[in-house]
Amino acid sequence: MADAAKSTSGADELKEELCVATVDDFDVVVNISPDDNSGIDYLPYRYHPLVKGPGVTGFLYKIGHKVVAFQCAQLVDGGQTLLLNAGRVTPGTRGVGVFGRFTRRLFQHFMDQKLPHLKHVRMIVNNVNMDSNGHKILKSYRIIMERTVTSFELYAPEVKNQATRLPTDIPGLKQLSRDDVHALVCGDSSFLFPEGRAMLGIRAYRVMAQNTDLVFYGGNSRAFIVSGETNDVRSSSRLPIVHPCEGENKESLPEGGLPAQESDKTHSGDVLLSCGSWYPCNRGHLYHMDVYGSGSLDQWCAHLEWHLLRLVNVVSESEANFHIVSSVDATSVVEKLRGCFHLKHADFPFKKTFLVEKELS
Numbered sequence: 001m002a003d004a005a006k007s008t009s010g011a012d013e014l015k016e017e018l019c020v021a022t023v024d025d026f027d028v029v030v031n032i033s034p035d036d037n038s039g040i041d042y043l044p045y046r047y048h049p050l051v052k053g054p055g056v057t058g059f060l061y062k063i064g065h066k067v068v069a070f071q072c073a074q075l076v077d078g079g080q081t082l083l084l085n086a087g088r089v090t091p092g093t094r095g096v097g098v099f100g101r102f103t104r105r106l107f108q109h110f111m112d113q114k115l116p117h118l119k120h121v122r123m124i125v126n127n128v129n130m131d132s133n134g135h136k137i138l139k140s141y142r143i144i145m146e147r148t149v150t151s152f153e154l155y156a157p158e159v160k161n162q163a164t165r166l167p168t169d170i171p172g173l174k175q176l177s178r179d180d181v182h183a184l185v186c187g188d189s190s191f192l193f194p195e196g197r198a199m200l201g202i203r204a205y206r207v208m209a210q211n212t213d214l215v216f217y218g219g220n221s222r223a224f225i226v227s228g229e230t231n232d233v234r235s236s237s238r239l240p241i242v243h244p245c246e247g248e249n250k251e252s253l254p255e256g257g258l259p260a261q262e263s264d265k266t267h268s269g270d271v272l273l274s275c276g277s278w279y280p281c282n283r284g285h286l287y288h289m290d291v292y293g294s295g296s297l298d299q300w301c302a303h304l305e306w307h308l309l310r311l312v313n314v315v316s317e318s319e320a321n322f323h324i325v326s327s328v329d330a331t332s333v334v335e336k337l338r339g340c341f342h343l344k345h346a347d348f349p350f351k352k353t354f355l356v357e358k359e360l361s
């Protein structure tokens with residue numbers, strides 16, 4: 001009898017289970033891997049949207065009834081793609097295949113539902129994770145897009161004091177409404193998104209109409225700004241951009257900014273699109289500015305100034321970290337804005353992000 005009880009409890013200790021997470025699991029999930037991301041982890045501040053929301057399911061992985069891992073899955077692209085994020089495993093359980101088994105069970109959970117459109121899996125992987133797990137990840141996933149993260153830090157009240165204008169007073173920029181973004185993605189936007197995908201903050205979408213409402217879901221902090229002229233964003237301004245640091249400047253970004261795409265030829269000037277969103281984190285706030293298209297250094301500076309002023313007007317009492325995520329290194333843009341604002345160097349380990357995809361099987 002004693003032996004039987006022992007062997008049952010031994011089996012229990014090894015039992016691995018996939019469970020759906022609820023909002024009540026907040027404490028256990030936050031404690032899986034406290035502050036792995038250098039003080040910029042979004043999970044403690046964005047837990048609810050990771051387990052509740054359109055097409056969203058949060059998952060726990062348990063070994064012997066103990067939660068050892070978490071990740072979130074969202075159906076996007078009109079149900080064609082499962083977008084994974086916020087993955088983490090308890091430090092003592094890493095490197096022995098737990099996340100691999102967890103992810104395979106998660107896929108099975110979705111395959112069992114026989115969702116008629118579901119075909120692909122997508123995730124964003126940072127350079128730190130890619131360095132340690134890339135050899136495993138790239139056995140089945142392919143890299144669709146690679147982007148560079150240019151980061152700096154600031155103290156919001158200080159930058160606010162240095163500001164001489166409001167974001168709305170910067171000429172040459174237009175903020176896009178939900179309908180503008182919808183019209184943009186319904187037209188030919190390949191000159192902005194040559195890979196047909198957009199990484200926006202912590203999520204990545206196919207550029208398609210079915211994602212517009214997900215992008216704006218929950219009245220989140222997202223703002224799209226455009227400069228330059230394009231038929232797809234008909235009302236975008238043609239005003240010249242004059243940056244207060246140095247006056248008008250047609251200089252390009254080093255490395256020429258983004259290479260012109262064939263489809264650019266139908267547009268009379270450079271078009272730069274930026275998308276900003278933020279979340280609170282242990283280091284104050286993190287602001288993501290995702291940039292698409294090509295533009296002059298002055299265009300880039302105007303976009304960065306817009307997002308910076310927006311940030312300091314919202315989080316007026318906070319330290320903030322700012323990440324520019326683009327296909328080129330944006331250090332020269334930050335350097336130029338240092339002529340106006342006190343932007344501090346940041347030494348984050350996250351220098352690159354990779355968007356990877358595979359077929360669901």
Ligand SMILES: CC(C)(COP(=O)(O)OP(=O)(O)OC[C@H]1O[C@@H](n2cnc3c(N)ncnc32)[C@H](O)[C@@H]1OP(=O)(O)O)[C@@H](O)C(=O)NCCC(=O)NCCS
Nearest residue numbers: 087088089094095096097098099100125126129133136137
């Ligand atoms: C990244 C992390 C979740 C990997 O967990 P792990 O249990 O040590 O990983 P494993 O030993 O199972 O090896 C990784 C397996 O998961 C798969 N995988 C799927 N998505 C992955 C992802 N986003 N990151 C790493 N591996 C991933 C790999 O392909 C590999 O599969 P395999 O078993 O078929 O070879 C873990 O190191 C961790 O919690 N790191 C800190 C948080 C973090 O960096 N999260 C990812 C952010 S992009």
